[in-house]
Amino acid sequence: MSTARTVWGIGLSTIASDGTVLDAWYPELGLGTQEADDAAAAAATWGAFADEDERRGVTIAFVQLSIDLDAPVASTADAYLRLHALSRLVVRPNELNLDGIFAHLPNVAWTNAGPMHPADAARLRPLLQRHGIQVQGLDKFPRLTDYVQPEGVRIADASRVRLGAHLSPGTTVMHEGFVNFNAGTLGPAMVEGRISQGVVVGANSDIGAGASIMGTLSGGGSHRVSIGERALLGANAGIGISLGDDSVVEAGLYVTAGSKVVLGDGPVDADGRKPSVKAAELSGRPGILFWRNSLTGAIEAKARAGHGVTLNEALHA
Numbered sequence: 110m111s112t113a114r115t116v117w118g119i120g121l122s123t124i125a126s127d128g129t130v131l132d133a134w135y136p137e138l139g140l141g142t143q144e145a146d147d148a149a150a151a152a153a154t155w156g157a158f159a160d161e162d163e164r165r166g167v168t169i170a171f172v173q174l175s176i177d178l179d180a181p182v183a184s185t186a187d188a189y190l191r192l193h194a195l196s197r198l199v200v201r202p203n204e205l206n207l208d209g210i211f212a213h214l215p216n217v218a219w220t221n222a223g224p225m226h227p228a229d230a231a232r233l234r235p236l237l238q239r240h241g242i243q244v245q246g247l248d249k250f251p252r253l254t255d256y257v258q259p260e261g262v263r264i265a266d267a268s269r270v271r272l273g274a275h276l277s278p279g280t281t282v283m284h285e286g287f288v289n290f291n292a293g294t295l296g297p298a299m300v301e302g303r304i305s306q307g308v309v310v311g312a313n314s315d316i317g318a319g320a321s322i323m324g325t326l327s328g329g330g331s332h333r334v335s336i337g338e339r340a341l342l343g344a345n346a347g348i349g350i351s352l353g354d355d356s357v358v359e360a361g362l363y364v365t366a367g368s369k370v371v372l373g374d375g376p377v378d379a380d381g382r383k384p385s386v387k388a389a390e391l392s393g394r395p396g397i398l399f400w401r402n403s404l405t406g407a408i409e410a411k412a413r414a415g416h417g418v419t420l421n422e423a424l425h426a
């Protein structure tokens with residue numbers, strides 16, 4: 110196994126009363142192979158936190174793991190190490206094998222005191238109430254900020270960003286923004302819309318309020334949608350194709366791969382019509398403005414000159 114494609118992690122795992130591994134937290138992780146002395150010191154540090162929490166019916170256990178990023182997911186601890194590697198910016202989205210991840214992520218009752226087995230959360234409800242413990246969600250994925258606090262990033266509503274999101278310094282995720290696992294930003298960005306699984310957004314781009322980007326889990330098929338640098342996806346707009354550098358989709362316009370797009374800069378035929386193509390043929394091309402002609406109702410694409418949007422430096426410092 111090549112050390113260049115190996116990730117190691119050391120931390121703590123939560124195990125339910127029936128033996129179900131609920132999660133794993135890796136405060137220490139890295140690429141390659143960890144030095145033996147460092148690993149021993151880390152084991153002594155984090156092993157001291159192994160304990161039981163009778164309120165939640167769980168055991169906190171020490172976990173130490175090394176995985177091959179190119180191999181399929183083999184366990185819950187393995188799945189969490191991959192998600193941590195994404196959120197700690199050790200690896201970019203789509204650059205690791207996530208096959209089988211859902212099978213190894215149990216549905217968990219996420220509480221303000223940590224994860225629980227859903228059945229235990231129902232059974233222990235009176236005890237939980239006595240201790241002020243509340244169930245905040247039932248899901249396979251936890252909130253990013255419960256495990257990783259990304260440096261130089263603003264997240265207005267933590268419940269809308271999953272562990273496994275890759276957020277580069279300078280990224281701002283506003284209250285209605287959402288970032289799934291294995292998705293995120295490659296530089297400073299404004300996120301007020303939805304970034305689906307598998308989608309990456311280039312530096313200095315803006316995902317407008319209510320905007321939606323198709324991912325492989327939301328009808329996007331096998332194509333990995335991406336957004337280039339200095340691009341703008343307008344408010345309430347959406348795409349099922351990749352958006353190239355310095356490109357813009359106007360507010361309220363949804364462009365899917367099969368959308369018929371009129372080439373606004375193209376020549377006119379004998380009947381006065383401009384040529385049209387499927388939007389998939391324009392996927393990823395830089396410097397394009399997608400807009401809907403208010404007179405004809407047609408989606409049009411026109412070439413844009415110069416650079417795209419410019420983010421407010423004070424907001425993304």
